[in-house]
Amino acid sequence: MEIIISQTKLDLGKKAATVGADLIRKAIAKNGFANIIVATGASQFEMLAELVKEDINWKVVTAFHLDEYIGVPDTHPASFRKYLKERFADLVQPQAFHYVNGDSGDAHAECVRLGNIIAHHHIDVAFVGIGENSHLAFNDPPADFDTESAYLVVNLDDACRRQQMGEGWFPTFDDVPQQAISMGIRQIMKSKAIICSVPDERKAWAVKHTVNGPVTNRIPASIMQQHPATWLFLDRDSASLL
Numbered sequence: 707m708e709i710i711i712s713q714t715k716l717d718l719g720k721k722a723a724t725v726g727a728d729l730i731r732k733a734i735a736k737n738g739f740a741n742i743i744v745a746t747g748a749s750q751f752e753m754l755a756e757l758v759k760e761d762i763n764w765k766v767v768t769a770f771h772l773d774e775y776i777g778v779p780d781t782h783p784a785s786f787r788k789y790l791k792e793r794f795a796d797l798v799q800p801q802a803f804h805y806v807n808g809d810s811g812d813a814h815a816e817c818v819r820l821g822n823i824i825a826h827h828h829i830d831v832a833f834v835g836i837g838e839n840s841h842l843a844f845n846d847p848p849a850d851f852d853t854e855s856a857y858l859v860v861n862l863d864d865a866c867r868r869q870q871m872g873e874g875w876f877p878t879f880d881d882v883p884q885q886a887i888s889m890g891i892r893q894i895m896k897s898k899a900i901i902c903s904v905p906d907e908r909k910a911w912a913v914k915h916t917v918n919g920p921v922t923n924r925i926p927a928s929i930m931q932q933h934p935a936t937w938l939f940l941d942r943d944s945a946s947l948l
Contacts, residue, residue: 719752749835844888849926
């Protein structure tokens with residue numbers, strides 16, 4: 707795991723986008739196309755704002771959605787589909803964007819649908835973040851490190867739900883959904899490269915244990931220690947406990 711520490715969130719976003727974009731261009735140069743995973747949340751604001759400015763032939767890029775709340779329509783302010791459409795897909799218009807339809811009415815069938823699609827794609831770059839509780843995607847601790855399911859229905863723990871409320875996505879704790887559809891840990895780890903952007907002091911505990919602690923499903927993001935091509939982008943606040 708390569709750790710890059712910036713002074714500001716803006717600089718973190720620029721550096722993460724630069725490295726990620728270069729990896730996408732290399733994949734296109736080698737294969738004629740690229741497949742990526744895109745995350746959401748406050749941690750991705752600066753990175754995505756810079757990534758959409760990069761000189762990339764998005765017409766040969768296929769993107770996959772990392773996770774989504776169950777029961778939240780894409781018109782809801784907290785919808786990750788809404789987030790990705792407004793901050794990424796509508797701006798660059800990739801060849802395809804495979805969204806997680808969290809309000810499909812049958813979450814397990816949606817997991818199967820997405821799993822069947824991603825099974826035919828080798829992921830070149832996964833853009834991810836980690837949560838205050840060290841979750842990776844919506845795989846809260848103790849995360850399932852063993853499932854081969856590309857997407858699964860997960861229960862959101864209280865720490866995760868408090869983070870979503872604290873970031874302003876929901877007005878009250880009770881408004882935060884208790885379940886979501888998430889890409890599985892093993893599917894994320896199949897990515898050739900992982901670009902992980904983690905700003906803010908509130909993530910410092912999770913960063914410390916992700917980097918310095920043992921690999922354990924109690925710290926889901928710690929699994930990235932075992933990935934051969936992971937870049938962890940921090941600002942001085944998120945790196946403050948290292």
